[in-house]
Amino acid sequence: MLAGLGSLVAAFWATLHLRTLLLGAVIFLFLADFLKSRRPKHYPPGPRRLPFVGHLLHLDLKKVELQLQQYVKKYGNLLSLDLGLIPSVVITGLPLIKEVCGHMEQNFVNRPISAHRERTFHKYGLIMSNGQIWKEQRRFTLATLRNFGLGKKSLEQRIQEEAQHLGEAIENEKGQPFDPHFMVNNAVSNIICSITFGERYDYQDDQFQELLKTLDEIMCLEASLHCQLYDIFPWIMKFLPGQHQTLFANWEKLKLFVSRVIEKHKEDWNPAEPRDLIDAYLNEMAKHTDKNTSSFHEENLICCTLDLFTAGTETTSMILRWGLLFVSFYQEAQEKIQAEIDEVVGPWKQPTLKDRESMPYTNAVIHEVLRMGNIFPLGAPREVTVDTTLTGYQLPRGTVIFPNMIALHRDPKEWATPDTFTPEHFLENGQFKKREAFLPFGMGKRACLGEQLARSELFIFFTSLLQKFTFKPPQNEKLSLKARMSIPHSPPSYLICAVLRA
Numbered sequence: 067m068l069a070g071l072g073s074l075v076a077a078f079w080a081t082l083h084l085r086t087l088l089l090g091a092v093i094f095l096f097l098a099d100f101l102k103s104r105r106p107k108h109y110p111p112g113p114r115r116l117p118f119v120g121h122l123l124h125l126d127l128k129k130v131e132l133q134l135q136q137y138v139k140k141y142g143n144l145l146s147l148d149l150g151l152i153p154s155v156v157i158t159g160l161p162l163i164k165e166v167c168g169h170m171e172q173n174f175v176n177r178p179i180s181a182h183r184e185r186t187f188h189k190y191g192l193i194m195s196n197g198q199i200w201k202e203q204r205r206f207t208l209a210t211l212r213n214f215g216l217g218k219k220s221l222e223q224r225i226q227e228e229a230q231h232l233g234e235a236i237e238n239e240k241g242q243p244f245d246p247h248f249m250v251n252n253a254v255s256n257i258i259c260s261i262t263f264g265e266r267y268d269y270q271d272d273q274f275q276e277l278l279k280t281l282d283e284i285m286c287l288e289a290s291l292h293c294q295l296y297d298i299f300p301w302i303m304k305f306l307p308g309q310h311q312t313l314f315a316n317w318e319k320l321k322l323f324v325s326r327v328i329e330k331h332k333e334d335w336n337p338a339e340p341r342d343l344i345d346a347y348l349n350e351m352a353k354h355t356d357k358n359t360s361s362f363h364e365e366n367l368i369c370c371t372l373d374l375f376t377a378g379t380e381t382t383s384m385i386l387r388w389g390l391l392f393v394s395f396y397q398e399a400q401e402k403i404q405a406e407i408d409e410v411v412g413p414w415k416q417p418t419l420k421d422r423e424s425m426p427y428t429n430a431v432i433h434e435v436l437r438m439g440n441i442f443p444l445g446a447p448r449e450v451t452v453d454t455t456l457t458g459y460q461l462p463r464g465t466v467i468f469p470n471m472i473a474l475h476r477d478p479k480e481w482a483t484p485d486t487f488t489p490e491h492f493l494e495n496g497q498f499k500k501r502e503a504f505l506p507f508g509m510g511k512r513a514c515l516g517e518q519l520a521r522s523e524l525f526i527f528f529t530s531l532l533q534k535f536t537f538k539p540p541q542n543e544k545l546s547l548k549a550r551m552s553i554p555h556s557p558p559s560y561l562i563c564a565v566l567r568a
């Protein structure tokens with residue numbers, strides 16, 4: 067009897083202990099969240115944040131645009147919107163964006179590294195690296211892109227040849243409805259592949275098609291709730307199943323592909339004759355052999371190559387796919403481009419970059435596609451490097467800043483018809499007109515490294531395709547212009563018909 071009572075008391079104490087422990091842990095977590103989410107007195111205002119997840123659950127990725135508009139109206143141009151535990155601020159309006167990415171850029175030059183990015187890239191690569199690593203890699207990549215652009219086969223020629231391949235693949239569809247998604251991705255990707263790997267891939271190459279699908283999936287998975295939860299609770303989420311695990315598996319697949327290409331390069335690498343960016347990088351690695359003092363080492367080569375491959379594929383192809391969708395939807399704009407092509411280029415000559423100067427309407431359409439396509443509605447994030455005061459608000463070191471590009475590109479004060487596709491936004495008296503409130507490639511020291519390449523690709527691919535085909539919706543079907551996702555703002559899947567021009 068006494069023994070029975072003893073075990074009852076022991077069980078009671080154990081439960082009490084467990085409860086106390088759990089209660090203690092919960093109190094500790096809330097306290098930690100409270101301390102971490104304390105902000106200075108003059109911190110930008112925003113909606114009330116939830117413990118642990120901040121404002122993550124406030125945002126519906128299907129209608130981020132509209133929600134942001136309402137928040138900006140209520141709280142102003144500096145809006146506090148925490149994604150998880152990381153304090154984040156969305157800045158709205160050209161003057162503020164110019165301040166952050168221009169005059170005061172030294173305080174905003176870093177990128178924040180999310181937990182999911184760190185797991186795959188550590189602190190390496192081009193897009194999210196910082197400090198000396200970023201400076202060295204950016205300088206080297208820009209110089210090398212310039213060199214290979216001026217090499218034996220110019221970049222322009224490579225794009226022209228690829229545009230021909232793409233035209234042939236589309237012609238094979240014989241005017242029937244088809245989905246241009248992976249054909250366009252393949253063509254665009256071949257340009258960055260030929261610069262970095264020295265190789266292009268056939269549109270029937272199943273292995274390469276599989277890689278492009280993996281990359282496309284990565285873009286969707288990075289915006290998933292699981293991935294965002296991983297960024298807040300990596301130590302728990304890494305043990306749980308979910309979309310974040312598929313994301314990591316996909317990155318590993320791409321990494322493996324890139325490391326195999328690098329291994330193959332090493333077999334017949336000749337330092338005296340670099341064939342592509344990987345060869346040039348191997349030369350650089352040979353010059354700096356100490357990994358402790360140099361950022362040129364194999365791990366960084368894999369990360370930078372992966373960054374160029376992803377940034378050089380998805381971005382430009384999303385814009386080209388938006389472009390084909392817009393001209394299929396707005397036939398009148400398509401007819402005007404074709405009239406300009408017929409007048410300046412004619413039916414047989416391959417369009418060149420020089421033609422762009424004499425084709426203001428086509429140039430305006432491409433700019434309008436970039437404005438409406440708006441693939442990075444919140445730009446690319448920056449991180450505050452030292453405690454900073456911006457228009458009276460205090461931004462502590464480590465705050466993440468998102469430039470509100472969607473608001474800039476749809477600002478009714480800047481654009482006559484902000485929500486409608488209107489190439490005339492970029493025309494004045496029939497001539498092309500630059501617009502200050504147009505920043506699809508960002509601005510400042512961290513502006514897009516591939517802007518010139520992307521602009522060349524967009525012009526040559528777009529004019530070559532419209533020289534050869536008229537794009538139309540399938541009979542009795544209406545195309546939708548509603549994006550597949552808000553971030554990145556990617557075009558929906560669609561079918562179109564490419565009818566050969568007489």
Ligand code: HEM
Nearest residue numbers: 192193377378381382446507508509512513514515516520
């Ligand atoms: C239409 C196509 C493209 C668009 C709209 C685009 C847009 C952007 C934007 C908005 C940024 C961030 C800028 C900032 O923080 O201020 C960026 C960065 C970057 N882009 Fe692009 N991009 C495009 C094509 C490309 C291509 C073809 C490449 C490949 C060479 C590329 C490589 C990069 C890299 C490496 C960065 C990071 C730069 C850094 O942090 O120093 N992009 N891009």
